[in-house]
Every structure is written in C-alpha cells, then in structure tokens.
Amino acid sequence: MxxxxxxxxxxxxxxxxxxxxxxxxxxxxxxxxxxxxxxxxxxxxxxxxxxxxxxxxxxxxxxxxxxxxxxxxxxxxxxxxxxxxxxxxxxxxxxxxxxxxxxxxxxxxxxxxxxxxxxxxxxxxxxxxxxxxxxxxxxxxxxxxxxxxxxxxxxxxxxxxxxxxxxxxxxxxxxxxxLEGKAADLWGLAMLPAQGRIEDSVQYLMVDALGLDFLTNAFTARYRDGESTFTAFVARCKSEANAADVLARYRAHLEEFGSLSEPARIEGASVLLADMGGGDFDGACRVGNVLVGVTAVKGRDAAVKAMTFLLKGLKVPK
The missing domain is CATH 3.40.1000 (Protein Transport Mog1p; Chain A)
Structure with a gap:
C-alpha cells in the first residue's frame, strides 16, 4: 500500500x-x-x-x-x-x-x-x-x-x-x-490539544501515516492558527525503543526529501526541523513511546510555534 x-x-x-x-x-x-x-x-x-x-x-x-x-x-x-x-x-x-x-x-x-x-x-x-x-x-x-x-x-x-x-x-x-456498540478508544483525541482543532479533520491511520510505510497507529488533525492551518500528528509505538527507531527513520526521510534545519529545544524535547521545499517545514520529536510532529507549516518560525503549541497541549499518559 x-x-x-x-x-x-x-x-x-x-x-x-x-x-x-x-x-x-x-x-x-x-x-x-x-x-x-x-x-x-x-x-x-x-x-x-x-x-x-x-x-x-x-x-x-x-x-x-x-x-x-x-x-x-x-x-x-x-x-x-x-x-x-x-x-x-x-x-x-x-x-x-x-x-x-x-x-x-x-x-x-x-x-x-x-x-x-x-x-x-x-x-x-x-x-x-x-x-x-x-x-x-x-x-x-x-x-x-x-x-x-x-x-x-x-x-x-x-x-x-x-x-x-x-x-x-x-x-x-x-x-x-x-448494532451492538462499544465506544472506540480514541486515544489520539485525548492526546492532541483541543484548542484550534478542526474537528472533522481528525483521522486515524493504522498504516502508512503521512504516506510513510514506517509510521503506523497514528492520529492526525488539522489546526487553525489565525489565517493559517497546519497538520499535527501523534503516533503511538510499541515501546520507547521502538519510538526512537521510528524517529530515526523519520529523520532519514527528512534528510532524503528535505533539508534539515537547526533542531530546537521545546518543552524539554529535542525537535527535528526540516525544510521540505516551497517554504514548508516539518517538525518531529519523541515523547516517551509517542512520536509527535507537525507537517506543511509555512516557515521555520511558524513550525517552532506549532511544535511549541502541540507539546504544551499534549497529554501523554505517564
């Protein structure tokens, strides 16, 4: 696929x-x-x-x-x-x-x-x-x-x-x-910030999230920041070690298809940032066993702002 x-x-x-x-x-x-x-x-x-x-x-x-x-x-x-x-x-x-x-x-x-x-x-x-x-x-x-x-x-x-x-x-x-119904455990909705979220944009991707064959079990959502929008995602991995491996593969993807920028330290996390062309930036980091990121944000400063917003509002179970 x-x-x-x-x-x-x-x-x-x-x-x-x-x-x-x-x-x-x-x-x-x-x-x-x-x-x-x-x-x-x-x-x-x-x-x-x-x-x-x-x-x-x-x-x-x-x-x-x-x-x-x-x-x-x-x-x-x-x-x-x-x-x-x-x-x-x-x-x-x-x-x-x-x-x-x-x-x-x-x-x-x-x-x-x-x-x-x-x-x-x-x-x-x-x-x-x-x-x-x-x-x-x-x-x-x-x-x-x-x-x-x-x-x-x-x-x-x-x-x-x-x-x-x-x-x-x-x-x-x-x-x-x-039909008998048992409510879905929408863990991604509980993690992602509610503020600014465009509700009908929330998706759950079991495989191939963002078109990447190594990114699975992920929720994505669109956010509105003033007149601009961006996509945020959380991908829950099997373990912290597995999440570190997925982040390494994501870094390799950013290097191959974009240009890595100076990383940023946000909310205690080291955040990868990359210019993916046309001024669109992606950002990603690991929080425990969860990969967290944003895509298609216009400009590095806006990407840092989006990642700051995401990490401050993120609710990852301890």
Missing amino acids: NRWLAAIPFLFPVLVAAQEPAGPAKAAPQRLTPEMKAKTEAIARALDGLAPEGFARKGVVERYTEANLYEKIDGRSELFQAYDVAGLAFVTFSRPDAPSRFIDIFLYDMATPLGAFGVYSVERPPGSKPVAIGDAAHRGGADLFFRKGRYYASILTSGPDEAVQKAATALAGTLADR
Missing part, C-alpha cells in the same frame, strides 16, 4: 465512485463457505428483515470476507484491509413502482471500534453534514455514512429524491439500533 492512505483525503469522490451502487440489478446466487458464514453472521443478521417504507428488497443479503472483498468493491478493498476488516454484508432495495430509485447498504465489520473510526474518518470529506445516527454519521451528497462500535455503514442512494432520502435516513436509524 505504501503511500496510498496518505492520498485518501484528496481522493474521496473517486473512492465513493469506486463503490458503485448496485441498484436494483439481481446478483447471481452466492456460494457461501462455512468460514464466510461464521465471519459475517452478525452483520448479515443486522440487514435481514429491514423493510424501508415503499421499498422492496432485491435478492439475498450478500456476504464477503477480507479474502474476497474485491469481488464487491474492487479498487477499494485495500483501504478496508488496511484497517483489518473482518467482513462485509450488502443488500439493495428499490421501489416496485420505480426500480431506478434504490438504496444500497454496505455494512462492514471492522473488527474493532478504532478500526471503524479509522475508515469512517478517512472516507469523511471536509465540510460534510453531521447526522445524529450511531456513534457518528454524516451525509455526502445523496449518501449517508455512519459508524457504531466496530461497524461502519455506507448507504448509497439513487439520488436526492425526497422519498428515497427519507427512507434511507429511517433505514440508517433502524440499522444503527440493531
């Missing part, structure tokens, strides 16, 4: 298009193995019996595991596999009197609440409209997305038709109520 996840925030329209609505078309009978049945039983059961008013289900509830996910969402399966997806259940509904009006439901078991938050966070476009469903939900055009516990749902519709949208919203609420 390498740098794939780093591009996700900019590829949202393409990704949604790749998850093409199935609409009213009938699928061929699906051959289920005992393993597929076991891994997808909970999500398939959640979809079974749903009946949005004015719509009829077309075909059976389809089931997929991480092994054959590409059969349903070719081109997007790698995203979900990066978050350890366990399975997908799919069903489609259409109006008997107008088959072109449909509602498709893709329900993913992401194995953990943090995994569900992660995939939800990278698929959420900036400025999307929040909706009070499940643990978190938003609308993107005529489609609706929500997460609850370890589950993530994409509800794609035929368009902005009022009857379709009303049915899709009711369907999402009913489905969310059927």
Whole structure:
C-alpha cells in the first residue's frame, strides 16, 4: 500500500465512485463457505428483515470476507484491509413502482471500534453534514455514512429524491439500533490539544501515516492558527525503543526529501526541523513511546510555534 492512505483525503469522490451502487440489478446466487458464514453472521443478521417504507428488497443479503472483498468493491478493498476488516454484508432495495430509485447498504465489520473510526474518518470529506445516527454519521451528497462500535455503514442512494432520502435516513436509524456498540478508544483525541482543532479533520491511520510505510497507529488533525492551518500528528509505538527507531527513520526521510534545519529545544524535547521545499517545514520529536510532529507549516518560525503549541497541549499518559 505504501503511500496510498496518505492520498485518501484528496481522493474521496473517486473512492465513493469506486463503490458503485448496485441498484436494483439481481446478483447471481452466492456460494457461501462455512468460514464466510461464521465471519459475517452478525452483520448479515443486522440487514435481514429491514423493510424501508415503499421499498422492496432485491435478492439475498450478500456476504464477503477480507479474502474476497474485491469481488464487491474492487479498487477499494485495500483501504478496508488496511484497517483489518473482518467482513462485509450488502443488500439493495428499490421501489416496485420505480426500480431506478434504490438504496444500497454496505455494512462492514471492522473488527474493532478504532478500526471503524479509522475508515469512517478517512472516507469523511471536509465540510460534510453531521447526522445524529450511531456513534457518528454524516451525509455526502445523496449518501449517508455512519459508524457504531466496530461497524461502519455506507448507504448509497439513487439520488436526492425526497422519498428515497427519507427512507434511507429511517433505514440508517433502524440499522444503527440493531448494532451492538462499544465506544472506540480514541486515544489520539485525548492526546492532541483541543484548542484550534478542526474537528472533522481528525483521522486515524493504522498504516502508512503521512504516506510513510514506517509510521503506523497514528492520529492526525488539522489546526487553525489565525489565517493559517497546519497538520499535527501523534503516533503511538510499541515501546520507547521502538519510538526512537521510528524517529530515526523519520529523520532519514527528512534528510532524503528535505533539508534539515537547526533542531530546537521545546518543552524539554529535542525537535527535528526540516525544510521540505516551497517554504514548508516539518517538525518531529519523541515523547516517551509517542512520536509527535507537525507537517506543511509555512516557515521555520511558524513550525517552532506549532511544535511549541502541540507539546504544551499534549497529554501523554505517564
């Protein structure tokens, strides 16, 4: 996957298009193995019996595991596999009197609440409209997305038709109520300063954070500082020794693709600073077993200011 996840925030329209609505078309009978049945039983059961008013289900509830996910969402399966997806259940509904009006439901078991938050966070476009469903939900055009516990749902519709949208919203609420939910441990949100944070910018990247294959288990967030913005990140490592190794690899990355500047001493930490071109500076340091940094800050002084803000507001458990 390498740098794939780093591009996700900019590829949202393409990704949604790749998850093409199935609409009213009938699928061929699906051959289920005992393993597929076991891994997808909970999500398939959640979809079974749903009946949005004015719509009829077309075909059976389809089931997929991480092994054959590409059969349903070719081109997007790698995203979900990066978050350890366990399975997908799919069903489609259409109006008997107008088959072109449909509602498709893709329900993913992401194995953990943090995994569900992660995939939800990278698929959420900036400025999307929040909706009070499940643990978190938003609308993107005529489609609706929500997460609850370890589950993530994409509800794609035929368009902005009022009857379709009303049915899709009711369907999402009913489905969310059927799903058991355990709140995600969003440890990165607890660490990162709340002041100035752009809330719908928070993302969890399980692998390839910032496009770097050695940076994993990371939260990123955009911050507003006056008229400018910058990205901050925290990556929790397995140990302090592991964090030191990751920081060394990050330093090598800065040396290869940028120009290292004089390091700064901030809040007791030695902070790496580098000009990455075009006046954009990155900064990073280690605090215990956590890698902390900022990216794409305009100018060295602004990068020092951003790192000072981040380290002063950082809450790392002792």
